[in-house]
Amino acid sequence: MAQSLESLVLRHTHRVPAPQGSAGEGAAAARRFDAALMDEGFKLSAELLERLSGLSEAAVLHTARRTLRTVTEMVGDHVRHNSYFIDFPANVPDTEEFWMRCVAKALGDEKARAGVLTQLANGVLDLLSLPTYGRYQHTYEELLAAQDELIASAGDRVTVLHLGGELQDEVSALYLALAGSTTPLGDAHLADLKVLAGRCALGPQPERIPVRENRAVVNEARLGVGADLLLDTVTDVLRLACALSGGDVTLQEPTRFRNLSRPVRRALLAGLDAVVAANPAKLADAHAHREPFKRLGERLHPHEYPGRPHAAEVFAVARGEKEARSFDSRVEQLLDACDVVGAATLLRSAPGKLFRALDLLLRIAADQAERDAVLAAAVEVAPQVSGRVVLAVREHFHNRARESDELRVFVNRRGRAWVTPDARPPVPAADRDRLIAALDTELGRRLPAPGRLLIDPDVVDVALPLSSRATAAGLGVLPRGSASEVDGERLRFFVYWKETEHRTDFDLSALLLRSDYSTDSWLSYTSLTAIGGRHSGDVTEAPDGASEFIDLTLDRVRGAFIVPQVNVYAGEGFEEVEESFFGFMVRDGEQKGRPFEPRTVRMKSELRGAGRVALPLVFRRGDDGRWRAKWLHLYLRGISSGNRVEENQASVSTVVRALVEREQLTVGYLIDLMSDGTTVMDLWDGGPVPAEPVTYIGLERPEGLHPESRVITPGNLRDLIPG
Structure with missing residues (x-):
């Protein structure tokens, strides 16, 4: 559990809970730890490096092992990213040339020759029947040997890890922040809240838990330790029952209610009874969720509890036996x-x-x-x-x-x-x-008086997270509608997936659109090369995990928009595979290296949506020629199998147009509201920070801020939303 909690704190806050251990001479080990982190695009803050240097080497190595394990998962380097073409992005063949190579090799294979000849005679060829198509033809170690070493660039990502407080203090603070959030949490953060609530149910609590889904998760933990439940509507009880059954507390998906123990049934019925007794008008809320309430009533057996008459009324309304005008x-x-x-x-x-x-x-x-x-x-x-x-x-x-x-x-x-x-x-x-x-x-x-404001200019165009469901879990991910600069010369997308049970084929593609949102061209397994771009090759199964890449030289790209997408061609969907994530890297000039280099990763987000086509973000060329990313976090329904960029280009273009042309409220909007005549506001240029306490709003926490400063970064951007 300790490892899980430390990892959870690190992922959310980029803080390492205060390392523990005996005093010693750990400076050399701390420097090696820092160097290992740099390979992943992270580094230790000066304060954290100093703290580690004063511990024993064994204590430093203990902290290093668990921290490195977490950051490699954060950036997507915990898996092996192979590429179908071993020299990618060099020596990628034209699509037809590549297919003919596969056919030629199949005709030289005694086992495959007859079947291929039959298909060719019929005029239709199934690429998956070719022995060398869609399956890695080399090992990961052979790929590493074939690639040049990455030369570090000043443009590589560096994410600073800061020194945190004691583990329990960090856990409690994170619990209070998530439970008391003024905006709904995404599925991943709700799962984290459940872990934290199990640890913190009897400790300090938020003054308010305004989001009902958060309240359900907290109530589940409180019920487990015998604490009073936080209920003021009958729907709160329904959400709690869903949580206890491992179901959907948002009530968007049906929950199969489990058999509940008698003490739990008593607690739920007592909650319902108290809510209705205090305000009989709350009975009408049962109309909105008739079917779930009817199914819940079958599990709670309210007739066995004649002392809870108001609870029985809830189920009578759901069954239509009692009128309660809504x-x-x-x-x-x-x-x-x-x-x-x-x-x-x-x-x-x-x-x-x-x-x-x-x-x-x-x-x-x-x-x-x-x-x-x-x-x-x-x-x-x-x-x-x-x-x-x-x-x-x-x-x-x-x-x-x-x-x-x-x-x-x-x-x-x-x-x-x-x-x-x-x-x-x-x-x-x-x-x-x-x-x-x-x-x-x-x-x-x-909005509270911010005191002195210190603003990172890169945060001004970040959209306000009115719902955390508008943001996928991951590293460097911003809310839907946010805009951010792309500061490199080459852009590389990647997708990784690992199937759970059935053969699964994800296809990474990129649609290139003109300024009027019409199609210019695309990159996919059917178009391996296009103006300015290369595709790493089609991989059609992932029992041990698989990766695909697209590499684009930005000044050679035609058109105004680049729309990366991930299509489920066959097999399991995004919510069914064991693991899947998307991201992009930025490289300078002819910077070499493996297809996947963690320190060049700018964003890595989980793919866990309801649809067969994922649209994580879109890149737009401005009038000044510079490219900017706009975050989408969208999924299209698609079809059950065979989704391809060629077939969905019209629907993708329409959705992209609607989102790009919609204007979101941004952090800059709230900064303008906070900046009254008495507020001192400075723009942070990466240099020294003020010695006095400030309210800092930016993409990354600077080093050296006064300990009493209020710090807002994407990890806690929801704290800007007033209650």
């Missing part, structure tokens, strides 16, 4: 009667729902008086709405300034994206501007 139905009745003012008045008692209905109410209002009433209601309840919802509505109305014939993009909680034409009538510009101004005022009121 709040939403009352709103719908008013809207059906075109009573906009009445609906807005009723919605004042549910501020979050009012904010989510603002666009509809302003569109259907009959006149300016009704729109004024809607805006007045919104301004009145704004202080009661969560900061995340206020920001989401602010972003929504900013983008409503577009013409009505533009595209609307929808992304569900699992990253699945789809696009439709925007046929909504516009919201009057004056009303939209009044609302935006009011929301800016409300958000500015909530």
Whole structure:
């Protein structure tokens, strides 16, 4: 467990919990540890190096082993990245030439010759039937021997690891941050929260746990240690039951409820009973999840507990045996009667729902008086709405300034994206501007006084993480919609996957689009070479893991967009394989090295989405000729097998256009709100930092910050979202 917790802290915070051990002369071992980290693109901070140098060599090596194990996984170097073409990116043949080589070798193979001749006679050839196609023809060691050594470049990534506090203090702080997050966590972070909650359920707790999914995970741990449960809706109890059954606490996927012990059943029924007894109107919440509540009732046996009558009412409502008129139905009745003012008045008692209905109410209002009433209601309840919802509505109305014939993009909680034409009538510009101004005022009121601000300019265009589900787990990953500079001359994508049970073929491809989003060309297993690019070759099975690469020389690429994608051609999906991840590297000029060099990796993200086509990000050439990445974290449904870049280019282009042209609220927006007339703001250029405490916002924590400084980096960017 200790190793797991230390690894978890390191992954989230880039801090190494204070190394333990006897005092000694560990300086030499610490320097060797630092050198080993540099090979992975990491290094020790001066403070951490000093701490290790004062420990014994054995203590340093103990810390080094577990830290290196974690950072290699963070960057994707814990597996062997082989390449089909041993000299990649050199000597990649044209596609037709390569296929003919495979055919020629098959005809020279006594076992394969007859089958190949039969296929050729019929005019159709299955590449997978060729012995040398899709399977590595050399070992990983042979690949290493064939590649030149990487020469270090000033542009290589260096991620600094800082000295943390005692392990329990670091674990407790991380638990409080995740549990008290104002934005929903992704699946990976929810799993981490579950580990932390099991350790911290009886320790310090957040003042509030505003996100319901987080509350379910915490309640599971609290139930296990006999602590009071945090419940204020019947849905909280349903989420807890899902957590206890290993199901989906977001309630997006059905959960098969397990048989629950009698003490657990008593606790859940007591929770339901108390919620309804305190507020009978909460019964109506059962309407939204009728089927799960009916199935849960079959496991809880409420009839065995006559002392919990209110709990039994919940299941009666779910079965349709008891009427409980829902709040939403009352709103719908008013809207059906075109009573906009009445609906807005009723919605004042549910501020979050009012904010989510603002666009509809302003569109259907009959006149300016009704729109004024809607805006007045919104301004009145704004202080009661969560900061995340206020920001989401602010972003929504900013983008409503577009013409009505533009595209609307929808992304569900699992990253699945789809696009439709925007046929909504516009919201009057004056009303939209009044609302935006009011929301800016409300958000500015909530933001804390930052003191002296120290800003890394590279963080300004990072999108606000209104939901952590908009960000995949990994290294160097930014929220959906974020933009970041690409500062190298060569861009290299990589994908790795390892099948669980069935033969699985992932295909890495890159679609090159013109400025109007039409297709220029692509790189894939059917097009191994294109202007400025090389593909490493098709690998069609991964029992021991497999990798594919695409290498692009940026100044030779035509068009305005590069869209890397990973297609599931055959076998298991992204959520079924044992492991899968995508990333990109940046290299300078003719910088050589293996196909995968960890210190050149700029981003590595897990591929765990609901779809058969993954779109991690898009690269866009600006008017100045410089390339910038925009983060997508999207999945398209695709088809069950045979997904190829040639077949999905139209749908990919449409989704990319919708996301690229949508403007997200960024860190820069909040910085502007925080920068009032009394705030001192400095831009950090990589040099010395102020000696006084500051609020630092950037991509990486600088060394030497005052210990009382507030530090915001991508790992805790959610802390910027006001409550």
